[in-house]
Amino acid sequence: MGLIGKIIVSLMPIAPKFLVKRIAGRYVAGLNLESAIDLMKNMSEENTCFTIDVLGEEINDVDEARYFVDEYSRVLDSIVSNQLDANISLKPTALGLLIDKEVALSNIEEIIKKAALNDIFVRLDMEDHRVTQETIDVVLEMQKKGFQNIGTVLQGRLFRTKEDIAEVSRELGPLADFRICKGIYLESSDISYTKYQEIVNSTNDCISHMLEMGCYTAIASHDLPIINHSLEKLSDMGMSVDNDPRDNSADSRVGKGPGYEFQFLLGVRGNLRRKLASEGHLTRVYVPYGTKWYEYGVRRIRENPDIAWHVTKTIIMPWTNRR
Ligand code: FAD
Numbered sequence: 001m002g003l004i005g006k007i008i009v010s011l012m013p014i015a016p017k018f019l020v021k022r023i024a025g026r027y028v029a030g031l032n033l034e035s036a037i038d039l040m041k042n043m044s045e046e047n048t049c050f051t052i053d054v055l056g057e058e059i060n061d062v063d064e065a066r067y068f069v070d071e072y073s074r075v076l077d078s079i080v081s082n083q084l085d086a087n088i089s090l091k092p093t094a095l096g097l098l099i100d101k102e103v104a105l106s107n108i109e110e111i112i113k114k115a116a117l118n119d120i121f122v123r124l125d126m127e128d129h130r131v132t133q134e135t136i137d138v139v140l141e142m143q144k145k146g147f148q149n150i151g152t153v154l155q156g157r158l159f160r161t162k163e164d165i166a167e168v169s170r171e172l173g174p175l176a177d178f179r180i181c182k183g184i185y186l187e188s189s190d191i192s193y194t195k196y197q198e199i200v201n202s203t204n205d206c207i208s209h210m211l212e213m214g215c216y217t218a219i220a221s222h223d224l225p226i227i228n229h230s231l232e233k234l235s236d237m238g239m240s241v242d243n244d245p246r247d248n249s250a251d252s253r254v255g256k257g258p259g260y261e262f263q264f265l266l267g268v269r270g271n272l273r274r275k276l277a278s279e280g281h282l283t284r285v286y287v288p289y290g291t292k293w294y295e296y297g298v299r300r301i302r303e304n305p306d307i308a309w310h311v312t313k314t315i316i317m318p319w320t321n322r323r
Contacts, residue, residue: 024297026267026323028055029289033071036289037078039266040086046270047277048285049085051123051263055290058093058127062103065096071290072111080118087121089286092135105138112142116149121177123218126153128185129192136164140171148175151216155183156203157192165206169213174257176213180206181220184307204229211237216256218284220263222272227262234260241280268310270323 029036040050054071072088079086090111096104108124115122124135135152142150154161169176182199183192193199200223207230210217219230234240239260261282264273277283288296301308313320 021294024293027265027288027297028293029266029287031289031291031293033074033078033289036287037082037084040084040287041082043285046274048273048283049087050285050287051087051089052079053089053091053125053286053288054094055288055292055296056094057091057296058098059096060099062096062099065094065103065107068094069107069110073114076111076114076118076120079120086287087123088115089123089125091125091127092131092138093127097131097134097138101134105141108138109142109145109147112147112150116147119149121149121151123179124150124152126155126179126181126183129158129187132158132160132164136168140168143172143175151177151179153179153181153220154206155181155185155192156206157183157187157194157199159191159193161202161206162209165209165213165215169210169215174214174216176210176215177218177256178210178215179218179220179263180210182223182226200225208233211239211258211260214258216258217260218263219260220286222264222269224272227272227276230260230262267323 029039036052040052043050052075054068054075056068059065068090072090075088078084079088088111090108092104092108095107095111112122124138126132126135132155139150139152154164165176165178168178180203182203186194193202203221203226207217207219207226211233219226221227231240237258239258261284262273262276263284263286264270265286266288273283273285290296301311
C-alpha cells in the first residue's frame with residue numbers, strides 16, 4: 001500500500017488539474033460557503049451533524065489571517081440563519097500561530113467570542129508537531145478567559161498524547177473536549193509511533209483514557225479496529241446509546257464530558273457513519289470548503305501517501321467507500 005501511494009504521489013505533478021478537481025469533489029463541499037450549506041441541507045435525511053472547515057493553513061503574512069476571521073464570521077452567521085446542527089473547525093496556523101502568537105490569539109478569540117454568543121462550539125484542528133503545545137495552550141488560555149466553547153484535537157500517533165490528555169483534563173475537568181484521531185502528519189520516530197498497529201493501539205489507549213478521565217471524546221477515525229474498540233469501551237463504561245450517563249447527571253455538571261461522538265470526513269465511509277447513526281450514536285461529518293482545495297489535497301497526499309491509495313481504491317472499487 002505504501003509503495004502504491006508513493007507511485008501515485010510521484011505521478012501527481014503530471015495529473016491534469018480537472019482530474020484532481022473531480023477526485024477532490026468527493027471530499028470538499030465546494031468553492032464557497034453557499035455550496036457547503038447546500039450540501040449540509042441535502043444531507044438532512046442522514047441524521048448527522050457537521051463541523052465546517054474553511055480550507056487553508058499556514059499563512060506567510062499575518063494580514064492573510066483576516067480572510068479567515070471574516071469567512072468564519074460568515075460561517076457562524078450561516079449556521080444560525082440556516083438553523084444547522086453544526087460547529088466549526090479551524091487551523092491555528094491559518095490564523096497566524098507560526099508568525100505572531102499574540103495576533104493569532106486575538107484572531108482566534110474574535111471567532112470564539114462570536115461563536116459563544118451563538119452557542120456554537122469551536123474546534124482547533126491539530127497540525128504538525130511544531131504547534132502541538134501552542135495549540136493546547138490556546139485552548140487553556142481561552143478557557144481561562146471564560147470561553148467554554150473550545151476544544152482541540154489530539155493525535156494517537158504521538159508519544160506525548162497520554163500526558164496531554166491527563167494535563168488538559170486535570171485543568172479543565174468535564175470541560176475537556178477532544179477530537180482524537182491517528183494524526184495525518186507523518187512525524188519522526190523519536191516523537192511518534194510509525195507502524196500501523198502501534199498507531200492503532202496507541203489511539204485506542206488514548207480513547208480509553210479520555211473516556212475514563214470523563215472528557216468529551218470525539219472519535220475521528222474510519223478504521224474498524226478503532227471504531228470497534230470505542231464501541232466496546234463505551235459499552236464497558238455504561239455509555240452505550242441506551243445508557244448515556246449524561247442523561248442522569250446533566251444538571252450537576254459543567255461541561256459536556258463524559259460523552260462521545262463519532263466523526264467522519266466528508267466522502268469517506270458514509271455507509272459506516274449511517275450505520276452508527278441508525279444505532280443511535282451521535283455522528284458528525286467534517287465539511288471542508290474553499291478555493292484552496294487543490295493545495296489542500298495535494299499537500300495532504302504528499303504528507304501521507306496512504307491517502308493516495310485510499311482515494312484510488314475509492315475510484316476503482318467504489319463499493320468499499322460510499323459517500
Ligand atoms: P485509515 O486506516 O487511514 O482508514 C481506514 C479506512 O477508511 C481506509 O481503509 C479507507 O477505506 C477509508 N479511508 C480513510 N481515509 C480515506 C480517504 N481520504 N479517502 C478514501 N477512503 C479513506 N488529523 C490530524 O492530524 N489533525 C486533525 O485535526 C484531524 N482532524 C480530523 C477530523 C476528522 C473528522 C477525521 C475523520 C480525521 C481527522 N484527521 C486529523 C485525520 C486522521 O488523523 C487520519 O489521518 C485519517 O482519519 C485516516 O485515519 P483512519 O483512522 O481513518 O484510518
